Amino acid sequence: MLFEKDYFLTGKINEECGVFGVFNVKDAASLTYFGLHALQHRGQEASGIATSNKKEIKCIKGRGLLTETFNNRVIKELKGVHAVGHVRYSTAGGNEIENIQPIMVRSHKGDFAVSHNGNIVNAKELREEMENNGSIFQGTSDSEIIGHLIQREQGDFVEKIRKAVLHLEGAFAFVVMRENEMYAVRDHNGLRPLSVAKVDNGYVVSSESCAFDIVNGREEFDVLPGELLKIDYNGIQHIQYAEKTQLKMCAMEYIYFSRPDSSIDGIxxxxxxxxxxxxxxxxxxxxxxxxxxxxxxxxxxxxxxxxxxxxxxxxxxxxxxxxxxxxxxxxxxxxxxxxxxxxxxxxxxxxxxxxxxxxxxxxxxxxxxxxxxxxxxxxxxxxxxxxxxxxxxxxxxxxxxxxxxxxxxxxxxxxxxxxxxxxxxxxxxxxxxxxxxxxxxxxxxxxxxxxxxxxxxxxxxxxxxxxxxxxxxxxx
Ligand SMILES: O=P(O)(O)OC[C@H]1O[C@H](OP(=O)(O)OP(=O)(O)O)[C@H](O)[C@@H]1O
Ligand SMILES: NC(=O)CC[C@H](N)C(=O)O
Ligand code: SF4
Ligand SMILES: [Mg+2]
Incomplete structure (x- = not known):
């Protein structure tokens, strides 16, 4: 199956990506476009933006650079005050349209969109178990598993995410957008960066802090390892979902990946x-x-x-x-x-x-x-x-x-x-x-x-x- 091919036959793994989220800021899609532009070095294979107009979520994505999919006309179609976006890193294989993010989950319990940076190391095991229990996947990316896991867990949405991430092992920094809420999650080793800043009366979430300048982000801070943030109209709620945490930030982020004007975990x-x-x-x-x-x-x-x-x-x-x-x-x-x-x-x-x-x-x-x-x-x-x-x-x-x-x-x-x-x-x-x-x-x-x-x-x-x-x- 392609999933295995991605990892082993091509000698490739799903690579680095950039995620960006906007909560409660006018023209969220434009802001996300600017934010993703500042994160383009993290992925050039594909990009996508999903927005919420408080009632429903719309998502547009395509292959190539951000500018190949988005222009003023397309951005105008994405109305709303909340948005989540993604830039994906080029890879041999795995470039199917279904793997482009944000991953959309549509359900009678409400829709949500997920943008993920990182790699789930037990993706194969999780996917096999879910497929054996009747789950049907659209694409071959590990990120889709996150959506499935959240969807199948019970409880309120915080509870659903909390239970879902406890199944995941590996590197993940991801943002989930619902019609009127946003969540930001970082794995318990803090392998991938994720930061938050204030913009007007709302918030932005980004893989790298270099994207905050262009959107006038202020009072920025890092999501902590093992932390789940719930962002809604009342502000930010910090939830520590993992008992054991440590900071093991990817050294290659400092060495090669990130932009020199970004600060990660204070450096x-x-x-x-x-x-x-x-x-x-x-x-x-x-x-x-x-x-x-x-x-x-x-x-x-x-x-x-x-x-x-x-x-x-x-x-x-x-x-x-x-x-x-x-x-x-x-x-x-x-x-x-x-x-x-x-x-x-x-x-x-x-x-x-x-x-x-x-x-x-x-x-x-x-x-x-x-x-x-x-x-x-x-x-x-x-x-x-x-x-x-x-x-x-x-x-x-x-x-x-x-x-x-x-x-x-x-x-x-x-x-x-x-x-x-x-x-x-x-x-x-x-x-x-x-x-x-x-x-x-x-x-x-x-x-x-x-x-x-x-x-x-x-x-x-x-x-x-x-x-x-x-x-x-x-x-x-
Ligand atoms: O040993 P190699 O397989 O050649 O890979 C290492 C090189 O690749 C990277 O540069 P790259 O050209 O990708 O990007 P940069 O312009 O950001 O340095 C890195 O900075 C090294 O220069
Ligand atoms: N590797 C990344 O950061 C991108 C997320 C995910 N692994 C994907 O394949 O799309
Ligand atoms: S330091 Fe090396 S092994 Fe660890 S996350 Fe970064 S690239 Fe991967
Ligand atoms: Mg180089």
């Missing part, structure tokens, strides 16, 4: 990245390693780390690479051929800057090695005499099951090669990653999920864990 993303660059420079200084002339970052996500490296090392920060801004994120392209073409189209070396220079090249991460290999070559072709690669995160050795496409182990270069072999593959003069403890020291927090770097997953993995074990055994 600004740009600042975290800059501190990782500073730490890399400190380590080099202490080891007395590497004499270089300039520091170059790989646009976009590593520029903050490169600035940090330059500040700490005292070396000049230079614009050695230029990005064609019309090419999207390459790491999230579905096939390797597309990723390679993407990197070629996207980055060019600035010959006059790099010629004859010894370069410290800072990037935020190496996943498959596509980007690093290409840019080291680019810089050398443009006349750089040495290229020393410094990575602002640890080597990625394990797959993510929580909603980020770090793919299966066989695609992860550091799962198959040691540091020296990776260095050789990317033809760098030297290569250093930031070790897990040093990254935590740099970010000044241990409240991070680092499973893709050390294989210690903060949740049970159910069937996915069995598959991973088999994959590792087959490598031997």
């Amino acid at each position: 600004n993303v740009h600042t975290a990245r800059k501190l990782s660059g500073r730490m890399l420079a400190k380590i080099d200084k202490e080891a007395g390693d590497v004499e270089a002339d300039i520091v170059v970052g790989v646009p976009d996500s590593s520029l903050s780390a490169a600035m940090g490296y330059a500040e700490e090392s005292g070396l000049p920060y230079e614009l050695g690479l230029i990005k064609n801004r019309y090419v999207g994120r390459t790491f999230i392209q579905p096939t390797q051929a597309q990723r390679e073409r993407g990197v070629r189209m996207k980055l060019s070396a600035v010959r006059d800057i790099v010629k004859g220079k010894r370069i410290i090249l800072v990037d935020d991460s190496i996943v498959r090695g596509t980007t690093s290999k290409r840019i080291v070559q680019l810089l050398k072709d443009a006349g750089a005499t040495e290229v020393h690669v410094r990575i602002g995160s640890p080597a990625i050795t394990h797959p993510c099951f929580y909603g980020v496409d770090t793919s299966s182990r066989k695609e992860l270069i550091s799962a198959r090669k040691n540091n020296e072999e990776v260095r050789d593959f990317i033809i760098a003069d030297s290569l250093k990653f930031l070790e897990v403890d040093k990254m935590m020291e740099a970010f000044e927090t241990e409240n991070l999920c680092v499973a893709c770097f050390n294989g210690v997953y903060p949740t049970d993995l159910f069937n996915l864990g069995v598959q991973l074990k088999e994959e590792i055994e087959n490598e031997r």
Whole structure:
């Protein structure tokens, strides 16, 4: 079944997404459009907006970028003061229209719409159990399970959500909109971000705080791990649904995913990245390693780390690479051929800057090695005499099951090669990653999920864990 194919055959999991909700603000659909626009980096595969005019819910969704589905005319069709929206991250497979969010649940007990970011690790088990008991699913996404679970539980709506989420394991930050209420929920490990802000007399909920500026959000705060918020005309009610909670925010949110102007659980993303660059420079200084002339970052996500490296090392920060801004994120392209073409189209070396220079090249991460290999070559072709690669995160050795496409182990270069072999593959003069403890020291927090770097997953993995074990055994 496609569900399994999504996870294993294509080596893909359902990836990162952006969710946005508006409660009790005029022209909620426009506000949601602006909010989702600020979250577009989290997903470009599809988008959707559902609105409530207090009596009924209407939903419009489509494939591609937000602007491919929504324009003024379409937004005008979505009347109402409440809205929930979603941007979905591109994936091979799983791109059926039924999987696009918000997921709509229509029922005689009232309709609701769900926007989910994350990945449910026991989705297969839950779905099989529900199908055996007569549930019929429209699509293949794990997010649909959330709607089904809520629908089948008894009690008032808070109770229904509370009971439903207790069945879920994995990563979830989701928003549910009913005709006159909104709910925001975060998993008990806080793996995915979710924040709330006030707007006029209402509220907005967003995957990232960068979306609050454009809608004039104020007094923002994070939904806590294991917390369920009920938002209605009386205000916000905070309900702690999980007994055991811990904060294990995805480290990759800070390293790569989120926008630098977002703050997650009190830490600004740009600042975290800059501190990782500073730490890399400190380590080099202490080891007395590497004499270089300039520091170059790989646009976009590593520029903050490169600035940090330059500040700490005292070396000049230079614009050695230029990005064609019309090419999207390459790491999230579905096939390797597309990723390679993407990197070629996207980055060019600035010959006059790099010629004859010894370069410290800072990037935020190496996943498959596509980007690093290409840019080291680019810089050398443009006349750089040495290229020393410094990575602002640890080597990625394990797959993510929580909603980020770090793919299966066989695609992860550091799962198959040691540091020296990776260095050789990317033809760098030297290569250093930031070790897990040093990254935590740099970010000044241990409240991070680092499973893709050390294989210690903060949740049970159910069937996915069995598959991973088999994959590792087959490598031997
Ligand atoms: O080893 P790889 O498989 O090439 O993946 C790692 C690269 O992918 C990401 O950049 P991307 O181009 O996706 O986005 P960005 O412009 O936000 O840095 C990341 O920042 C690395 O540069
Ligand atoms: N992975 C995401 O964050 C998107 C949510 C969900 N897993 C989907 O497939 O649509
Ligand atoms: S495994 Fe890695 S990418 Fe996945 S949630 Fe944990 S830190 Fe993030
Ligand atoms: Mg990059």
